[in-house]
Amino acid sequence: MRRSQITIKDIARRLSVSSSTVSRALRNHPDISIKTKKQVLCIASEFNYQPNGIAQSLKNMRTNTIGVIVPEIKHDFFPTALDGIEDVTYKAGYTIIVCKSNESYGREVLNTRALASNRIAGLIVSISQDTQNFDHFKSLINQNIPIVFFDRACNEIDSSKVLVDDFEGAFSAVNHLIERGYKRIAHLAGPKHLSISQSRLNGYLTALNKHNLPLRDELIIHGGLHRIDGRTGVKRLLTLEKRPDAIFAVNGPVQFGAFMQIKGEGYKIPEEIGIIGFSDDPISSLVDPPLSTVGQPAYEMGAAAANLLLEEINHKEDFFEPKIQILKTKLIIRQSS
Amino acid sequence: MRRSQITIKDIARRLSVSSSTVSRALRNHPDISIKTKKQVLCIASEFNYQPNGIAQSLKNMRTNTIGVIVPEIKHDFFPTALDGIEDVTYKAGYTIIVCKSNESYGREVLNTRALASNRIAGLIVSISQDTQNFDHFKSLINQNIPIVFFDRACNEIDSSKVLVDDFEGAFSAVNHLIERGYKRIAHLAGPKHLSISQSRLNGYLTALNKHNLPLRDELIIHGGLHRIDGRTGVKRLLTLEKRPDAIFAVNGPVQFGAFMQIKGEGYKIPEEIGIIGFSDDPISSLVDPPLSTVGQPAYEMGAAAANLLLEEINHKEDFFEPKIQILKTKLIIRQSS
DNA sequence: TTCGATACCGCAAACGATTGCATAAATTAA
DNA sequence: TTAATTTATGCAATCGTTTGCGGTATCGAA
Incomplete structure (x- = not known):
């Protein structure tokens, strides 16, 4: 038979306690006896319990996921920028979902929708060459999902941006x-x-x-x-x-x-x-x-975008003043000129 | 005030019907009057309703997401393989989450866990150069999440694989x-x-x-x-x-x-x-x-891996016989030899 | 012995969508 | 007119986790 992942309830049943208790034991809540906590942790590791992230996200109304949409990854610029994004976001405890728009407006819209329906905590995006309508991004902002653009930004939208000169x-x-x-x-x-x-x-x-x-x-x-x-x-x-x-x-x-x-x-x-x-x-x-x-400082652009996004995600007040960061380019003269 | 995405309940309240009715109207259930359905669809589009993918995933106990872990994307092989994976999976209505292990075992384990906790429908992976222990993959298989390896496979695990000769x-x-x-x-x-x-x-x-x-x-x-x-x-x-x-x-x-x-x-x-x-x-x-x-036929390898994975995901019976597919390489002689 | 404080735990309601079952209303058949 | 059937809808439970609130039990102090 197909058996699936064990849940908090399974652990609770096994120890004849309530699932609240198990949850609290796993989350280091103070109202729990050392003995119970030990038992819970023991069973949890014995059966390799892993919390259901989906249920957690649903309950918390937010995820620890940051969406990233880039036009392509076949040249060095975007993969390097992704490294920057990744390093910053991972340190902050987020995972990223990378989507390629393949320079296509339609694909970009689909990606944006899919990410929104997964309730990402925020989005970092460099728009596709075909994008001239920005409603899909505005819709995200209406859902209080912050967006940071990098390299290719959208002027119509008042959000944080990382550009080069x-x-x-x-x-x-x-x-x-x-x-x-x-x-x-x-x-x-x-x-x-x-x-x-x-x-x-x-x-x-x-x-x-x-x-x-x-x-x-x-x-x-x-x-x-x-x-x-x-x-x-x-x-x-x-x-x-x-x-x-x-x-x-x-x-x-x-x-x-x-x-x-x-x-x-x-x-x-x-x-x-x-x-x-x-x-x-x-x-x-x-x-x-x-x-x-x-x-172009690709890595730094990615890192900067990630930092701006995290700042906005962690911002408590209602209104966040978007920031625009402009990095310097560097002329590299080789032998083709 | 922060307003967030509207839900089925909001629509239901507005029309003074139950959320079941709204759900059925949106999902084209036959037991619904044309009039009610129209009203629901009208309100839904007016307020730009988008279903909460997390809630759906929780209810359905599965997602429409396929995880992909590759060692890097800075050279052509993996991005091209990703194109193959993407084309096949998108056509089948799945979205993919791409993770880079950066050739690191530790990162690979983290990625695998994160994907598992998001209850992906399946995983396509090319292992990192440092990976010698495969427990993180076995754990996925124990949770009935199918895995297909491509290019760099794991011999210890009896799953589908796409390799070159x-x-x-x-x-x-x-x-x-x-x-x-x-x-x-x-x-x-x-x-x-x-x-x-x-x-x-x-x-x-x-x-x-x-x-x-x-x-x-x-x-x-x-x-x-x-x-x-x-x-x-x-x-x-x-x-x-x-x-x-x-x-x-x-x-x-x-x-x-x-x-x-x-x-x-x-x-x-x-x-x-x-x-x-x-x-x-x-x-x-x-x-x-x-x-x-x-x-190496990178695109074809990705597409083949995706097809094998979809086959396994859609497989109804308890046991799926893993398939191993071996593609041909092609000697390309230029001027360095 | 009694009162208050503290420590520990369970109940139940969320989060949003789905669905089997029951029920009400409307329609048809007898 | 009544019974049988169809149609449309609501109720309530479910997925797994979290959390406010309330309830025991234990202990110390008066």
């Missing part, structure tokens, strides 16, 4: 390209509605402007945040009458796609085309040539 | 090195207690034997499965009086570590030292030189 990072990257002598610098930009796309585009524009370089619309290509978007972007750029001599990519995957495509078409990097990206995947330094990039 | 893959890799003319072939092996380490070592030994090459103990280095283990392994190999002319690494991360170390010390690949590994990370083809490797 996207403008400054982009500016310094493009500035660097210009100082190296590149003149026709293209930008593989992200979806227009994402604030990271906007800030990074602004950094690009400002750098061009500072050096009195003309702004050419055909050199700015808006696309997604996947590797494939880097490839298709480069394909288009290379069919232009006058091809660009350098490329600034909005993020790591796009930079890789661009890199692969440029290499595949036989152009020399950095002589014929220079390239620089955003986010420092370790593989950047392993490819040929090693790629220049704007390094 | 490690012996054959290793054999063909080393055979290939020998045919290329390499004579002193080292093996950066995994922890001795893991069956993948054993099978891959056996493949290595058999290939040497087939070609009458001597077995040299100093060329077999047992270590962990991290990148760092590849680096330290190579360091040791390069201090030998007669250094090896080729290296077969037990997995992807170790291969990368080895690759980086060899390059760092200035040896030419593949002329001075050839290298081949196990598992096909996309970055293998991007580095210089592109790396030869034994490709």
Whole structure:
């Protein structure tokens, strides 16, 4: 026969006491005799009792689980950020549930609902490239489940956020390209509605402007945040009458796609085309040539987001003033620029 | 004031009916009048009712959640396997909870307990490199929570498993090195207690034997499965009086570590030292030189594991005969060998 | 001996959803 | 009109754990 996990009642029956007593013995309640407590603990360990977390959550109206939604985990940035989140939350006694949205709005909504129905204590999220409607997050906030965004945030929602200085990072990257002598610098930009796309585009524009370089619309290509978007972007750029001599990519995957495509078409990097990206995947330094990039403190971003969330979860008063934390990027110059 | 999610009772009160009626209306029970059902659905959507998943799980004594424990997600293999798991389980209406053990036994035990206490419907796991005791898994099985292992399995436990033909893959890799003319072939092996380490070592030994090459103990280095283990392994190999002319690494991360170390010390690949590994990370083809490797069907392994688990979850009878599925590897020859 | 304090324990009601059974109302058949 | 049947609903228990409240029993002090 299928036997399942033993419960507090089973222990109670065995010792001829009430389940209240067992519960109190297990939870170190003072109103319990040493003798009874010992007996309970003894039986509990003998039968390998483990409390039913579901019942506890139901009773307590809350869980010790923190939900995390990230767009993907195939590049280094999000796994590293997850490490930061994990280290902080585990120390505080929480477990995390990691969901991937796969850069899809629909999947993000499903994930959010599933997490809400499991009554997570809070949510840490970096939105998908397709997300333009934020009702699923607002609904969580209405249920008093706090949210912290990191990297890709939502402007419409007044919650805590952890960002990097996207403008400054982009500016310094493009500035660097210009100082190296590149003149026709293209930008593989992200979806227009994402604030990271906007800030990074602004950094690009400002750098061009500072050096009195003309702004050419055909050199700015808006696309997604996947590797494939880097490839298709480069394909288009290379069919232009006058091809660009350098490329600034909005993020790591796009930079890789661009890199692969440029290499595949036989152009020399950095002589014929220079390239620089955003986010420092370790593989950047392993490819040929090693790629220049704007390094983001992924681990620190995750940790910071987790700390902000815990702060909000533990906040007693009715109103919590959201905090926005902006971390610095770091220009890493290798041999692709 | 903090308001929280509305419940079945709230809807019932509002319509002056019992909560049973509301529940039945929401669950499409036949014994309900069309009029009442409409009213209920109307109120439910008006207030954005979402069932409390915890309460449902408690009542049903099971969840729609499948737990997954993987050692890491920083290399391509496990994220890709997760894609396979996800695609299959989502289609079947399950959500997955992904946990990382970070290759640590202690973390694996914690994860297993947390998942058990959340009464997952089943567990898919690839064990950590440090795991030698399997009581935490046996305990799950005692609670009737089915487990499927993939890639790194546990021999002691009689459950379903999805593996690759490690012996054959290793054999063909080393055979290939020998045919290329390499004579002193080292093996950066995994922890001795893991069956993948054993099978891959056996493949290595058999290939040497087939070609009458001597077995040299100093060329077999047992270590962990991290990148760092590849680096330290190579360091040791390069201090030998007669250094090896080729290296077969037990997995992807170790291969990368080895690759980086060899390059760092200035040896030419593949002329001075050839290298081949196990598992096909996309970055293998991007580095210089592109790396030869034994490709594993990561996505298919994940999907197969998920299918086996679903089969067992849906199995009605008392006893389920575990199935072991062995997938083929594929030798991918690039320029490092 | 009696009163008060303390220590220990059980009862029962929650938490939210589900479901077998009973019951009331409405409908049909006789 | 009455009996039999169908339809729609409510009651109450259940899942496992927690907890406020009340009740004994024990002990010390007066």
